[in-house]
Every structure is written in C-alpha cells, then in structure tokens.
Amino acid sequence: MTKAHILGFPRIGAQRELKFAQEAYWRGDVSAGTLQETGKELRACHWQQQAAAGLDMVTVGDFAWYDQVLNTLALLGALPERFGFDAKHLSLNDYFTAARGSTQHVAMEMTKWFDTNYHYLVPEWTNTTRFDGGIDWLFDELSEAQSAGYIAKVVLLGPLSLLYLGKAKQGLQHKLELLEKLLPAYQAVLQRLQAAGVAWVQIDEPILALDLEQEWLEAFVPVYTRLASQAPDILLATYFESVQERAALLHALPVAGVHIDLVRAPQQLPALLKDWPINRVLSAGLIDGRNIWRADLSSLLESVQVAHVSLGDRLWVSASCSLLHVPVDLASECLMDAEIKDWLAFAVQKMAEINALKKALDGDRQAIASQFDAADKAIRDRRLSSRIHNPLVQKRLAQTTAADAQRSHVFSQRIVQQQQRFQLPxxxxxxxxxxxxxxxxxxxxxxxxxxxxxxxxxxxxxxxxxxxxxxxxxxxxxxxxxxxxxxxxxxxxxxxxxxxxxxxxxxxxxxxxxxxxxxxxxxxxxxxxxxxxxxxxxxxxxxxxxxxxxxxxxxxxxxxxxxxxxxxxxxxxxxxxxxxxxxxxxxxxxxxxxxxxxxxxxxxxxxxxxxxxxxxxxxxxxxxxxxxxxxxxxxxxxxxxxxxxxxxxxxxxxxxxxxxxxxxxxxxxxxxxxxxxxxxxxxxxxxxxxxxxxxxxxxxxxxxxxxxxxxxxxxxxxxxxxxxxxxxxxxxxxxxxxxxxxxxxxxxxxxxxxxxxxxxxxxxxx
The missing domain is CATH 3.20.20.210 (TIM Barrel)
Known part of the structure; x- marks a missing residue:
C-alpha cells in the first residue's frame, strides 16, 4: 500500500496561538509552564489533524519555539559559545535570548531559508564549537506522540545542511572541519530514536538542491554510511529544486528512502526512477507546499502512474516540502468569496489531497471520486473565470519598451540636483x-x-x-x-x-x-x-x-x-x-x-x-x-x-x-x-x-x-x-x-x- 505523509506542519496554530503565547511570555505575563502547555496543545492538535487526514504517520520534530535550526543547535548542544549557556540545562529564556538578544547579548544573525520568506537563525561555527548534546525537547515531544498512540516519523535537519547553512567564525578555515565532531552527536540522537521504537527518521538535506562544491558532495556517502549503521530507516528529504543531477549520488546513499520535490521540478522524476535501487522508497512531493492553489488531482495522478507501476508500495506521496509555508486551514475562511475559495487549499486541505492521491494509487478511486470530481471542476472553473484576465492590463504591458525602464540621466548627474534640492548634512x-x-x-x-x-x-x-x-x-x-x-x-x-x-x-x-x-x-x-x-x-x-x-x-x-x-x-x-x-x-x-x-x-x-x-x-x-x-x-x-x-x-x-x-x-x-x-x-x-x-x-x-x-x-x-x-x-x-x-x-x-x-x-x- 502507498504511504502518505508530510514533511512538516505549520507550528503557529490556526489562530496564531503560539505567537500570542510567546509574546505573553516575553512580556512576563505568563510563565514558562503556560507557554509549554500551549505548545503541547498545539502539537496534539496537529498530530490529530494529520491522523484524521488519513496520513500513515505523524511528523514529530517540526515544532519549534522560534526556529527549527535553533532547535537543532539546542538538541546538539551547539548554541554559540558567546552566550555561555549550559547546553544540557538550556532554559526557554536562554533559547529566546539566542534568538532575540538581550541587554548583554547580541542576537544570532538571521537570514532567509533558501528562497522562501521564512527566516532561520544562522549557526555560528568556531574551532571550539562543541556538540556534546543538549536539551531533550525532541524526545519529550516524541513521547507525547507515542503516548497518544500515533506512529511517529521524526524529522531532523541533516548534518551537512546544518554545517553549510552556518557561518565560520574566529579562525575556522572550513565548516567541514567540524564534521568529525558533529557526527557522533547525530549518531547519539539516532540511536536514542531507534531505542525509542521510531521506525523512520526524515533527515532534511535541502542543500542537495544547490550548486554544491565537490567537497560537500563527496561528504554525503561517508556521512550517511556512518549514520545509517545504527539508526531507524532514514528518509533523506530534498526540496525546493531538482536534484536530478545528483541521481548517481542519491542512488549510492545507504538510506531507506529519498524525498524529491515534484512541484518545483517535475521533470526530475524519470531520471531518478532510472536504476532506482531495489527496496528504496521514493517519496514524491506532489502537492505544492509553498502555494495555496487547489491541486489538479487528475493530472498529478497521471504524472506519477509510471512511478507507481515501477515502485509499487515503495512509492510514498507527500507535499513538495514542509507545509510550514502555507496557512493552516481554509475552513476558517468564512467571509471569502465562494468562487475563489473553491480554488484554494491550505495545510489541512493539502493533507486531504495527499490522502486522495494515496487512495487513488491503491485502486480505491471510487472512495474519493467526489473529491477528484470537485478538484476537476475547480480547476476548470478557475481557468475559465472572467476574473482572471484584464485585456487593458495585457495591452499596456505589451506596449512597454526598454526606454520606460531608464532614468533620464545617470546617478552622477541626478545626485547634483538632489543635493541642491534637499540640502542634507x-x-x-x-x-x-x-x-x-x-x-x-x-x-x-x-x-x-x-x-x-x-x-x-x-x-x-x-x-x-x-x-x-x-x-x-x-x-x-x-x-x-x-x-x-x-x-x-x-x-x-x-x-x-x-x-x-x-x-x-x-x-x-x-x-x-x-x-x-x-x-x-x-x-x-x-x-x-x-x-x-x-x-x-x-x-x-x-x-x-x-x-x-x-x-x-x-x-x-x-x-x-x-x-x-x-x-x-x-x-x-x-x-x-x-x-x-x-x-x-x-x-x-x-x-x-x-x-x-x-x-x-x-x-x-x-x-x-x-x-x-x-x-x-x-x-x-x-x-x-x-x-x-x-x-x-x-x-x-x-x-x-x-x-x-x-x-x-x-x-x-x-x-x-x-x-x-x-x-x-x-x-x-x-x-x-x-x-x-x-x-x-x-x-x-x-x-x-x-x-x-x-x-x-x-x-x-x-x-x-x-x-x-x-x-x-x-x-x-x-x-x-x-x-x-x-x-x-x-x-x-x-x-x-x-x-x-x-x-x-x-x-x-x-x-x-x-x-x-x-x-x-x-x-x-x-
């Protein structure tokens, strides 16, 4: 049977519950315990929604009090040394100080997560960075999910992406110099997860979609050979772009499965299917995790049929990336125009689309026939709607020329007039x-x-x-x-x-x-x-x-x-x-x-x-x-x-x-x-x-x-x-x-x- 899963779920809550709890804690209006209870309630809600959508496993580890990269550093005990925190007894206040700064500390640098509008906190790597283990929040969350009866897939940011996305400071010549110190920390985490009964760990390595230097590419096989030796089955997740040119590398990795983004790069599927290893899972990111349009389920089903014939139950279906980048639930939108609302899907609806594709691939098309029919109608209605096209806009754009995008004179001439006008100091x-x-x-x-x-x-x-x-x-x-x-x-x-x-x-x-x-x-x-x-x-x-x-x-x-x-x-x-x-x-x-x-x-x-x-x-x-x-x-x-x-x-x-x-x-x-x-x-x-x-x-x-x-x-x-x-x-x-x-x-x-x-x-x- 095809498996359905997601790479991650929005953590903020449908009504921004996490935001309001965070800010109340920062103001001193609520205790750390109250904030932690809000987080626990949100996680329980999100897992229940994943189970109700028919997913085969819930995702644990996608929740963060501020940022998933900061969470990874806290898990490994690798927050910047300049803060002087006790890695194994990190408090929420310490965690937020690293993210936001304080009167004594400058906050960690923040930058965009690849080409999204999400910002992550940039790791600071030095010759003395330690990875001796940190706080157990991830294992606490896993225990919550297992106690509630869910089959949990744990998600981690991969070691190579973690190193790559940080900045080398204080004399560190190359970030890969830290790899030998970092890998034992990941091995320890994976061994604990295996001991806790986790069957699958999703390890995100989004840097595989970048134009990586050869030394980084050459690190993948030895790294994952070491990690896979004592670990749950590893699903290596890539997203945001094609990894087609990495096909040989991906085939060589000793992992149990690979996730690819077929929204950003649908053309990569045939190349990766060729010579796909026996007993290797392919997770197909078919549903757009970064946009809110309703999926064309019929077209997507057709696009993945060849893979299904080839792989059978080794084909999983998912969203292209974490659903962190889309709103939580379209059902909350009570005032939206009905015609336009029918064109959209938020995170909850996207999980239903994933499940519909799973059932269709498994031959249960009749059970979800109405869902496919509704999707077909919405796609057709949107394409034909009179709201979409404005001939006046199209005509004006067609008439623009290169001259319309040029100032009359160069800056050195303009600035003289501007200085005369404004007389600034x-x-x-x-x-x-x-x-x-x-x-x-x-x-x-x-x-x-x-x-x-x-x-x-x-x-x-x-x-x-x-x-x-x-x-x-x-x-x-x-x-x-x-x-x-x-x-x-x-x-x-x-x-x-x-x-x-x-x-x-x-x-x-x-x-x-x-x-x-x-x-x-x-x-x-x-x-x-x-x-x-x-x-x-x-x-x-x-x-x-x-x-x-x-x-x-x-x-x-x-x-x-x-x-x-x-x-x-x-x-x-x-x-x-x-x-x-x-x-x-x-x-x-x-x-x-x-x-x-x-x-x-x-x-x-x-x-x-x-x-x-x-x-x-x-x-x-x-x-x-x-x-x-x-x-x-x-x-x-x-x-x-x-x-x-x-x-x-x-x-x-x-x-x-x-x-x-x-x-x-x-x-x-x-x-x-x-x-x-x-x-x-x-x-x-x-x-x-x-x-x-x-x-x-x-x-x-x-x-x-x-x-x-x-x-x-x-x-x-x-x-x-x-x-x-x-x-x-x-x-x-x-x-x-x-x-x-x-x-x-x-x-x-x-x-x-x-x-x-x-x-x-x-x-x-x-």
Whole structure:
C-alpha cells in the first residue's frame, strides 16, 4: 500500500496561538509552564489533524519555539559559545535570548531559508564549537506522540545542511572541519530514536538542491554510511529544486528512502526512477507546499502512474516540502468569496489531497471520486473565470519598451540636483518606514474595517498618529522623515487590498520568524491600480514639516514574492503588471510634491533561483520590474529602496543596475560584514547600512553604532553614507524606538563633528 505523509506542519496554530503565547511570555505575563502547555496543545492538535487526514504517520520534530535550526543547535548542544549557556540545562529564556538578544547579548544573525520568506537563525561555527548534546525537547515531544498512540516519523535537519547553512567564525578555515565532531552527536540522537521504537527518521538535506562544491558532495556517502549503521530507516528529504543531477549520488546513499520535490521540478522524476535501487522508497512531493492553489488531482495522478507501476508500495506521496509555508486551514475562511475559495487549499486541505492521491494509487478511486470530481471542476472553473484576465492590463504591458525602464540621466548627474534640492548634512539620518503599531492603532483599523468606526473618525485617528510620528522624529532631529504607516496592516497586504487581481484571507497566517506572522494576499488575476493608494497620507505628513518626507511603497518583486502567486502565467509577467501599477503611484506621488520615494525590495534576493544557471534570467526581469516602477520620475526626485537579511555580494551588478539613488540594507547582526561586497564592487550610488537590529528589544549604545559607522566608512565614501536602522520599526514599542533612534542620531552627529574636525585640521596643515 502507498504511504502518505508530510514533511512538516505549520507550528503557529490556526489562530496564531503560539505567537500570542510567546509574546505573553516575553512580556512576563505568563510563565514558562503556560507557554509549554500551549505548545503541547498545539502539537496534539496537529498530530490529530494529520491522523484524521488519513496520513500513515505523524511528523514529530517540526515544532519549534522560534526556529527549527535553533532547535537543532539546542538538541546538539551547539548554541554559540558567546552566550555561555549550559547546553544540557538550556532554559526557554536562554533559547529566546539566542534568538532575540538581550541587554548583554547580541542576537544570532538571521537570514532567509533558501528562497522562501521564512527566516532561520544562522549557526555560528568556531574551532571550539562543541556538540556534546543538549536539551531533550525532541524526545519529550516524541513521547507525547507515542503516548497518544500515533506512529511517529521524526524529522531532523541533516548534518551537512546544518554545517553549510552556518557561518565560520574566529579562525575556522572550513565548516567541514567540524564534521568529525558533529557526527557522533547525530549518531547519539539516532540511536536514542531507534531505542525509542521510531521506525523512520526524515533527515532534511535541502542543500542537495544547490550548486554544491565537490567537497560537500563527496561528504554525503561517508556521512550517511556512518549514520545509517545504527539508526531507524532514514528518509533523506530534498526540496525546493531538482536534484536530478545528483541521481548517481542519491542512488549510492545507504538510506531507506529519498524525498524529491515534484512541484518545483517535475521533470526530475524519470531520471531518478532510472536504476532506482531495489527496496528504496521514493517519496514524491506532489502537492505544492509553498502555494495555496487547489491541486489538479487528475493530472498529478497521471504524472506519477509510471512511478507507481515501477515502485509499487515503495512509492510514498507527500507535499513538495514542509507545509510550514502555507496557512493552516481554509475552513476558517468564512467571509471569502465562494468562487475563489473553491480554488484554494491550505495545510489541512493539502493533507486531504495527499490522502486522495494515496487512495487513488491503491485502486480505491471510487472512495474519493467526489473529491477528484470537485478538484476537476475547480480547476476548470478557475481557468475559465472572467476574473482572471484584464485585456487593458495585457495591452499596456505589451506596449512597454526598454526606454520606460531608464532614468533620464545617470546617478552622477541626478545626485547634483538632489543635493541642491534637499540640502542634507553629511551622514543623513532616516528610518526605513514603519513606526510602532500600538494596540490603539490596530484596534482603530480593525473597527474601521468592521464598519464600527466612521470614516472621518478613522481618518483623524490615523492623522493623529502621523502627527505623533512626525513630532517624535523632529524632536529627535532626524533628517529625512517618514509618516510611520499607521494605516497599513502589512507592507504587501495593504497595497494588495487596493489593487485588482489580489485576494485576501482572514486567517491565512504563516510564520516569517519567531512570533512574526504574515498574512500574504494571493494573486489570482491580472493586476491593476484603480486609484491612488498612498498619496493622501504622504501629502498630509509632508504638510507637517519642511524636512523631506519619504513616500513609502512596496516594490514589485516583493509584492510578488510575499504573495501567493498565480500559477497560470510566468511570474515575470505578474511582476511587470505590478510594476505598472506602482509606476502610476510613483508618478502621482511626484506630482503631489513628494521628493523622495522609497520602493522597498527586501525580497529581491529571496526570489533568486537556487541554481546559478537560472540566475541571469530571474535577475534580468527582476531588475527590469523595479526600474519600470521607478524610472518615470525627474532627476531631482530621489528613489530609495530597502533590502534586508540577504547576502548580496554575488548579485551586486544587478543591484547596481536597479539604479536606486539610495539603498538601505540590513548589516548590524553581521557586524557590517554584509557591506564588504559593496566596497569591493565599488557600488556607485548612496548606501544606508543599518546600524542597529530592530528585531531585538536590545537598545545598542552610541559607541556601538559609532563603531559600525566607522566600519562602514572604510567601505563607503562619506558623501554617499546614510545612517538608519536595519528595518522598519513596526514590531518595536515606543520607548525602545525613541531610545535607539536617539542613540542613532547622536552617533551620526558625533561622526559629522569628527569629520569636520579632521577636515579643519587638514585645512590648517595645508
């Protein structure tokens, strides 16, 4: 019989129960015991849902209090030594300190999980890193599942991916040097799982989908030869891209099964089936674990029939990757348009689709005939719906030319006019966009959306907050202001709500990092802007001050990446449709007198394909999309963009090609190391490297910011260096924000004074 399983389930809860429990614990409102009880209830619920969906085993080890990579470090006893924690007696408070920082500790660096919008905490590897074993949370969770009567498959992040995804520090020459110390820790975990009666362990090695160096590839066979010797059956899981070129390696591995992603790379199945080892399981990732569209069950069944004939009960069916990346349950969506709702599937529904494919493969098609019929109808109705295509949008896009994506003059000419217009000091200070969103702001927005708050009262509530934000920035003496974005629920959802072609959910939350959850909109049709979206807010804010006020927009690539995107046309086409909508908004902001317009692209690198051979195609259309949205302005209008939590060095030519006048980037957690590439490349435009981490409650000292700015000066010329936080301040509270920004402004002023003094001394000496 075919087996059905999943690689992982969303951990946050259908109503974000984990988020609220985490934040209550951080505030001191609840005890660690209360938080742990919430986690236990969520795990029990998720296992019950997996069993009810007809899966053959539940997945244990996919739950994390903050991040699965951090969980792996805690399990192995390998948290960064600088924290000084007792690995075997790690408390929840210790765990969260590593993730979020404290007054004594800088948080671990955070970056994107491959090409998703999930952020993981980056391991810190040194010559003295230890793997002597840590806390037993995984084994406690296994005991919970077994006590409830479930057959449990345990999931672990693989040792090679764990090493690869970390950073070598303090003299460590190569991360693979740690392998001999790491493997005994994995062997000990696997032996304990075997002793506990676990039959299958899923070990995730997503780096197999990357362009790996030969030394990493050569490590796989010896590593898994050692691990498999005393362990449950190992299912090696790959995802996010094809591993077709690794077929010989995968065939040689001494594992009991391999999982492949047949959503991202359906073409790899024939190559991997050829000479597939006898008695080896193939887990087929048929259901999309990263998007919310209902599956075409009939087509998927047909696509996997050859594999079923070849493998029989050695074929398993699953989602392409962990369901961490999709919302929990479509049944919660009571207000959604019925026609569109019928096109969608969330995690719970995807498990039902997996089970339907299992039953169909096992010859029980009659039992799920109605499910297949409903899926066939939904696919057909979506394809034929009049909501999907807009001839006006398609015609306009077809008429765009390369000239539409070019500024009138090069940066060296534009900057002269911009300096004359804005008269900014050396090292101008600014923020990224959002300011703290208090409970009062959220309640006012929610009441307005429910129709309980009249429009004029809502308008005044938002304007009152904008006045407050502007007053605070003026009191801090910040040079370039923002309006704070109190009217915005989310940087993508806010714009999507005002664009045709976008759909929305009430409870479609997914985890971005820690307790940070986002509710991505979904793009189901051609995108069009019917009217202005931000102009009135920006104009009101600008009316309160003579200082420059940035207009704030979310860029086309980020609007694409942070939405669930339609799968019936190329992603590039959808991105360019968004670009044209944003181009109209940029033009209206400029006409209204807004002289600085920030078009944020934090997801620019996130969209980069995992295979380098596909980079150029993506980067070319992504750059074109940004420039199409931004290039229609006059030289004296300054275009900003913001990027965060990504490595940029290998794509700097394309970032430069975006031709933003000012780019702000996240650099504080990396101690400005992310900035090095910009210096080596001689990035030509202005840069604002973040001088403090907004994802941590910790308030850095002025001296720390000065130190970071001095490092930035070694890379970026003074006349092109801006001073700003790493990211928006939406998630922080006001006391933290004021204190941190006060230190930031003071650091910038001290640096200006230092430079002026140096210049004066040089002048006197000459």
């Amino acid at each position: 050396l090292f101008p200070t600014t923020s990224i966009g959002s300011f703290p969103q208090t409970m009062a702001i959220r309640q006012a927005r929610a009441a307005y959306k429910r129709g309980e708050l009249p429009h004029l009262e809502y308008l005044e509530a938002m304007r009152s907050e904008i006045r407050h934000v502007v007053d605070q920035q003026l009191a801090l003496d910040i040079d370039v202001l923002v309006h704070g974005e109190p009217e915005r629920n989310d940087m993508v959802e806010y714009f999507g709500e005002q664009l045709w072609g976008y759909g929305f959910t009430e409870y479609g939350w997914v985890q971005s990092y820690g307790s940070r959850c986002v509710k991505p909109p979904f793009i189901y049709g051609d995108v069009y802007r019917p009217e202005e979206m931000t102009v009135s807010w920006s104009c009101y804010a600008q009316s309160l001050t003579d200082r420059p006020m940035k207009g704030m927009l979310t860029g086309p690539v980020t609007m694409l990446q942070w939405s669930f995107v339609r799968d019936d046309q190329p992603r590039a086409t959808t991105a360019l449709q968004i670009s044209l909508a944003l181009r109209d908004e940029v033009g209206d902001l400029e006409k209204a007198g807004i002289g600085m317009i920030q078009i944020d692209e934090p997801a620019f690198r996130e969209g980069l394909p995992l295979k380098r051979s596909q980079w150029a195609e993506y980067l070319d259309w992504a750059v074109h999309a940004f420039k199409l949205s931004s290039a229609g302005v006059q030289d004296q209008t300054q275009i900003h963009t913001h990027m965060c939590y990504s490595e940029f060095n290998d794509i700097l030519p394309w970032i430069a090609a975006m031709d933003a006048d000012v780019i702000t980037i996240e650099t504080s957690r990396s101690d400005m190391k992310l900035l090095d590439g910009f210096g080596d490349f001689a990035y030509p435009n202005q840069i604002g490297p973040g001088v403090y981490d907004i994802h941590s409650p910790r308030i850095p000292r002025v001296s720390e910011m000065q130190k970071l700015l001095q490092k930035a000066r070694s890379v970026i010329p003074d006349r092109r260096l801006w001073v700003n936080p790493d990211c928006g301040l939406k998630t922080r509270d006001w006391p933290e924000t004021i204190a941190a920004l006060k230190h930031m402004v003071e650091a910038a002023k001290l640096l200006r004074a230092s430079v002026a003094e140096d210049e004066h001394s040089e002048c006197c000496q000459s």
